[in-house]
Amino acid sequence: MATVHKINEDLVKERQKCTFNVQELTYLLDGGEEVTKERREFENILRNVKELQDEVPEVYLSHKERYENAVRKTCILQNVRNDFEKKREVLSPRNIFRAGYAVIKDVSPFFLHNGMFVPTIIGQGTPEQQAEWLPKAKAMAIIGTYAQTELGHGTFIRGLETTATYDAKTEEFILNSPKVTSYKWWPGGLGTTVNHCITVAQLYINGKKYGIHPFIVQIRDLETHKPLPGIKVGEIGPKMGFATANNGFLGFQNFRIPRKNMLMKNAQVLKDGTFVKGMNEKLTYGTMVMVRVNIVSDSAFHTAMAATIAVRYAAVRHQSQLKAKEPEVQIIDYLTQQHKLFIAIATSHAFSNTYTWLYQAYLKVVEDLGKQKQDHLPELHALSCCLKATSSRDAGVIVEQCRLACGGHGYMASSNLPIIYGYTTAAITYEGEHTVLLLQTARYLMKAWMSALEGKVLAPSVAYLVDWLKSDKQRWQNTPEVIVKGFQHVAAGKIKDAFDAIQKHVKAGKDYEDAWNLASVQLIKASEAHSRAILCDGYLRETVRTSSSVSPSLAKVLNHLVQLYIVYWTLETAGDLLVYSNIGKDDIAVLKEKYEELLALIRPNAVGLVDAFDISDEILQSTLGSYDGRVYERLMEEAMKSPLNKEPVNQSFHKYLKPFIKKAKL
Ligand SMILES: CCCCC/C=C\C/C=C\C/C=C\C/C=C\C/C=C\CCC(=O)SCCNC(=O)CCNC(=O)[C@H](O)C(C)(C)COP(=O)(O)OP(=O)(O)OC[C@H]1O[C@@H](n2cnc3c(N)ncnc32)[C@H](O)[C@@H]1OP(=O)(O)O
Numbered sequence: 259m260a261t262v263h264k265i266n267e268d269l270v271k272e273r274q275k276c277t278f279n280v281q282e283l284t285y286l287l288d289g290g291e292e293v294t295k296e297r298r299e300f301e302n303i304l305r306n307v308k309e310l311q312d313e314v315p316e317v318y319l320s321h322k323e324r325y326e327n328a329v330r331k332t333c334i335l336q337n338v339r340n341d342f343e344k345k346r347e348v349l350s351p352r353n354i355f356r357a358g359y360a361v362i363k364d365v366s367p368f369f370l371h372n373g374m375f376v377p378t379i380i381g382q383g384t385p386e387q388q389a390e391w392l393p394k395a396k397a398m399a400i401i402g403t404y405a406q407t408e409l410g411h412g413t414f415i416r417g418l419e420t421t422a423t424y425d426a427k428t429e430e431f432i433l434n435s436p437k438v439t440s441y442k443w444w445p446g447g448l449g450t451t452v453n454h455c456i457t458v459a460q461l462y463i464n465g466k467k468y469g470i471h472p473f474i475v476q477i478r479d480l481e482t483h484k485p486l487p488g489i490k491v492g493e494i495g496p497k498m499g500f501a502t503a504n505n506g507f508l509g510f511q512n513f514r515i516p517r518k519n520m521l522m523k524n525a526q527v528l529k530d531g532t533f534v535k536g537m538n539e540k541l542t543y544g545t546m547v548m549v550r551v552n553i554v555s556d557s558a559f560h561t562a563m564a565a566t567i568a569v570r571y572a573a574v575r576h577q578s579q580l581k582a583k584e585p586e587v588q589i590i591d592y593l594t595q596q597h598k599l600f601i602a603i604a605t606s607h608a609f610s611n612t613y614t615w616l617y618q619a620y621l622k623v624v625e626d627l628g629k630q631k632q633d634h635l636p637e638l639h640a641l642s643c644c645l646k647a648t649s650s651r652d653a654g655v656i657v658e659q660c661r662l663a664c665g666g667h668g669y670m671a672s673s674n675l676p677i678i679y680g681y682t683t684a685a686i687t688y689e690g691e692h693t694v695l696l697l698q699t700a701r702y703l704m705k706a707w708m709s710a711l712e713g714k715v716l717a718p719s720v721a722y723l724v725d726w727l728k729s730d731k732q733r734w735q736n737t738p739e740v741i742v743k744g745f746q747h748v749a750a751g752k753i754k755d756a757f758d759a760i761q762k763h764v765k766a767g768k769d770y771e772d773a774w775n776l777a778s779v780q781l782i783k784a785s786e787a788h789s790r791a792i793l794c795d796g797y798l799r800e801t802v803r804t805s806s807s808v809s810p811s812l813a814k815v816l817n818h819l820v821q822l823y824i825v826y827w828t829l830e831t832a833g834d835l836l837v838y839s840n841i842g843k844d845d846i847a848v849l850k851e852k853y854e855e856l857l858a859l860i861r862p863n864a865v866g867l868v869d870a871f872d873i874s875d876e877i878l879q880s881t882l883g884s885y886d887g888r889v890y891e892r893l894m895e896e897a898m899k900s901p902l903n904k905e906p907v908n909q910s911f912h913k914y915l916k917p918f919i920k921k922a923k924l
């Protein structure tokens with residue numbers, strides 16, 4: 259029987275202080291009691307699968323062993339999931355995503371299968387193509403990835419070099435990688451795991467180029483798993499994180515695939531080689547939009563993980579005295595510590611709330627596209643780009659801040675903060691590099707500004723530009739609503755400045771593209787300010803909306819958090835607000851006090867708030883963040899698992915140290 263340990267006394271006291279019902283918040287964050295129950299049930303089943311327990315911590319395994327262990331466990335996870343779904347409803351994607359962390363300590367080599375391969379078949383395939391591949395893909399009879407990026411190009415996908423040349427005689431496409439730079443590079447699972455992939459390649463028909471399109475390609479034999487003739491595939495080697503994601507490379511040499519393997523929901527190639535244009539060529543980029551929306555939710559979860567670890571640790575850890583002769587204080591009682599941590603909790607809530615409405619906006623666009631309507635696509639693209647960019651970047655900063663807040667122990671692999679940092683920061687680059695996505699949004703903002711000047715009606719997310727042009731700056735008040743308006747004024751002001759900068763360069767004789775480049779630092783600043791205004795506005799609206807349907811005690815805490823988020827960012831961007839809004843120095847002084855008050859109000863609920871994220875110890879994988887707070891015991895237990903502690907004297911002593919010391923004595 260497993261030993262039951264006492265909960266750390268500080269944590270017991272913290273939980274007693276909590277002023278709201280933790281369970282109620284968990285249900286709210288999950289999207290309902292049923293979702294929480296389903297999640298807990300599934301996590302509980304996984305907890306009891308003996309084969310999923312690691313005898314040796316993964317960190318001590320070699321690169322190869324780690325990968326093999328990840329494949330082994332991912333297969334078990336998939337089987338457990340299949341059994342679960344036979345008896346009950348299909349698990350929600352978010353619940354399966356979360357549970358995955360309890361199994362694979364890092365990133366699953368199957369990650370891109372569910373994350374992008376299946377969604378691309380759904381989003382880019384015709385009904386016939388879906389009927390052919392989806393059942394096999396969903397059952398994992400075929401395993402795939404999304405192979406777009408190449409050694410030479412990740413951002414500029416119109417420049418991809420892999421070619422798919424149509425041969426009307428055989429009704430096949432011939433895939434080729436003409437140069438080293440045209441090799442696919444990065445796709446998760448490609449290294450040694452998958453047997454299929456979506457390959458994004460330049461289409462050629464009768465010598466004419468028709469741009470990039472997605473193709474389903476089988477790359478390995480289903481029986482032997484050997485690469486098929488004409489395929490060169492392998493793993494790209496160790497990275498900063500993503501140790502078990504099995505990222506790979508792929509090259510083609512006259513590799514033939516049938517015509518039906520081009521995903522043809524949008525553009526089509528007919529048997530005779532006739533090219534039929536789709537409604538909008540950018541719909542080929544659809545999977546990326548979906549993933550960018552999802553990354554906002556992932557950023558919320560990664561922030562919640564880091565906050566849970568660092569807040570529980572801060573409640574358990576005592577260090578230094580506030581007053582002489584008094585006991586050492588819990589580090590969570592240092593205001594500077596609260597400053598580092600409470601924003602982490604609020605940020606996770608801000609991203610969850612943002613994801614809720616952004617996902618609905620995404621679903622609406624997908625529904626509209628089904629009716630051949632694409633009016634809201636540019637707005638969704640602009641929103642998904644800047645919110646993916648800002649949420650992943652903020653999450654990276656927050657995770658690192660949480661690590662720093664744990665002092666030396668945060669640097670231990672067993673805290674799990676290094677691994678969380680590895681996959682959080684990867685998201686800043688993948689699925690559209692940070693700056694590049696901000697510039698995509700800026701493109702939309704410049705057009706919106708022009709429309710505003712022309713007096714046109716604007717899409718809701720940029721409607722504030724019209725208000726800004728119409729009215730004088732509002733009289734400042736230190737209320738969340740007026741501060742959000744202030745953020746919109748900052749965004750509008752920066753958008754205008756960036757627009758004017760471009761115009762100035764154009765007037766001075768520059769090409770528009772050069773003028774754009776010369777103004778691009780201002781453009782990304784405008785995009786960032788727009789993101790912050792959207793985040794604050796959406797978070798405030800969602801909180802007001804949910805507050806009416808939850809208990810008064812919970813509504814109060816949610817209100818503290820949203821205020822903290824808004825006031826934190828007011829103080830962080832005070833310089834901008836002073837330039838672009840009516841805020842005064844005195845208002846900032848008042849808000850500094852308000853911020854300190856909010857920290858004090860949140861303090862008694864800090865542990866309750868991270869408990870409400872309901873991240874089990876198996877998912878958290880952290881010596882510092884476990885529910886029972888046995889920080890020191892766990893650190894010691896984990897240290898004892900080091901292979902270097904398995905023998906009293908390591909052989910290197912006899913081989914190297916002893917002769918070295920002897921020589922030194924002579
Ligand atoms: C089980 C255990 C689990 C453990 C998991 C642990 C950790 C993981 C954590 C979270 C991850 C969760 C989910 C994620 C799932 C998978 C992700 C994993 C790995 C990442 C995979 C990848 O990275 S795939 C490759 C992604 N690549 C990119 O994103 C490339 C970026 N580049 C582009 O998108 C484009 O090239 C571009 C947009 C920068 C430029 O395109 P271009 O064609 O040149 O267009 P422009 O000339 O700039 O613009 C023209 C016009 O088009 C409009 N437009 C552009 N894109 C879109 C679009 N997508 N939709 C609509 N419209 C678009 C643009 O606005 C312009 O319009 P205007 O002319 O009107 O201005």
Ligand SMILES: Cc1cc2nc3c(=O)[nH]c(=O)nc-3n(C[C@H](O)[C@H](O)[C@H](O)COP(=O)(O)OP(=O)(O)OC[C@H]3O[C@@H](n4cnc5c(N)ncnc54)[C@H](O)[C@@H]3O)c2cc1C
Nearest residue numbers: 404405406407411412413444445446684688689690691693
């Ligand atoms: C962990 C991880 C997993 C990944 N998984 C996959 C996968 O499964 N499938 C897949 O296809 N790809 C994958 N990728 C690749 C990823 O999508 C690309 O790395 C990403 O899109 C960035 O492209 P890049 O590497 O070419 O960077 P680059 O575009 O070369 O960026 C380098 C620098 O140039 C700047 N830059 C580039 N273009 C511009 C511009 N127009 N204006 C201003 N600055 C610019 C960028 O801001 C950046 O600072 C993965 C990457 C990582 C890190």
